Amino acid sequence: MSEIVHKYRVLIVASHPVQYATPLFRLMAKHPQLDIQVAYCSLQGVKAGFDAGFGVEVVWDIPLLDEYPWVEVENNSPKPQLGSFFGLINLGLWKLISKENFDAVIVYTGYSYFSFWIAAAATKLTGKKFLFSTDSSGIEPRNKKRWKTWLKIILLPPIFHIADIVMVASTLGKQIVMSLGIPEQRITMTPFVVDNDWWISQARKIDVHTVRKEWNIPESSTIVMFCAKLQPWKRPQDILRAFAKANVLGSYLVFAGEGALRSELELEAKTLGLAERVRFLGFVNQSQLPSVYSSADLFVFPSEYEPFGVVVNEAMLCGCPVVVSDQVGSRHDLVQHGKNGFVYPCGDIDALATIFKEILPDYELLQKMGTAATERMKSWSPEENIKAVVQALKNLIHN
Incomplete structure (x- = not known):
């Protein structure tokens, strides 16, 4: 008699379509144990937009929205933009998370966006499992301001404790999160990969x-x-x-x-x-x-x-x-x-x-x-990443 395969219904909240993430979403959509829905807070990258880092207008020339289910959640920010805390205020996330029957919510937006906190609050209040991803491999900020480092040391432990699972992108990331007092069993390494x-x-x-x-x-x-x-x-x-x-x-x-x-x-x-x-x-x-x-x-x-x-x-x-x-x-x-x-x-x-x-x-x-x-x-491939996600969901939901 064959083993029954449990399928996990997962909402993935992402700030915007990224050329590195969409191949993962396509593979997740085909995985026998995953039923995913991607919610985008912005469609920058698909739509042309000025990239401050490159200093030019950018629209990626590969498909970013094909072969997986996604929705765009309206951005209610008075000044919509990436890279600003109040640049993403997607109030519709609350209804999406609280009304739909998801087993878990995975957030890729980062805690530096208001929408992260909307998703976190809705997930925790409705009793769903909450996972979020961080690519951090150190505490020091890019501008090396010491006060920001100390502020992170104070604020990051309670932020990370909100998650049922913190998904880290590297071994160094795992070490940093553990140094902030997060137990190893609540950390999953999901390798930062491309297609x-x-x-x-x-x-x-x-x-x-x-x-x-x-x-x-x-x-x-x-x-x-x-x-x-x-x-x-x-x-x-x-x-x-x-x-x-x-x-x-x-x-x-x-x-x-x-x-x-x-x-x-x-x-x-x-x-x-x-x-x-x-x-x-x-x-x-x-x-x-x-x-x-x-x-x-x-x-x-x-x-x-x-x-x-x-x-x-x-x-x-x-x-x-x-x-x-x-x-x-x-x-x-x-x-x-x-x-x-x-x-x-x-x-x-x-x-x-x-x-x-x-x-x-x-x-x-x-x-x-x-x-x-x-x-x-x-x-170091997408397959390892998705395997780790599925195992984390299995451990959360069945243990």
């Missing part, structure tokens, strides 16, 4: 020769890649200065992304005498990113504040070894120093230059590390 199959399949289609020709870079050259917003906390200038210091023959540096630092970087590249060996691609939309990573030999992410850094996933899935600073959250779970990449002290230009000198002339080592990078991602 592995899509990235690998797209990477295999790339004609590297054509891409490098478009960039006006010789095919035999070695390319160092930065792909992110050109913002101060990402520290793109560190790559430029280390690249200049290393001065490896036949190497090029490519910046994919837009942001406030672009003009400064272009000027500094000229001042350093590197204008002919540095390329600025500007904003690159999602469908074109596999060609960016696949055509590079080494991806570098020097950020001083990065809770996880999902671009590391993307690069590794495209067979690109990675160099990350010791402030990038994914370093602990994904980067195996000397095997599929390197970790160096954030802001240490000399250390980064030394890595460039060591690895850029060694094509065989770059290839070997690139293969190891893709291999690592086999066990």
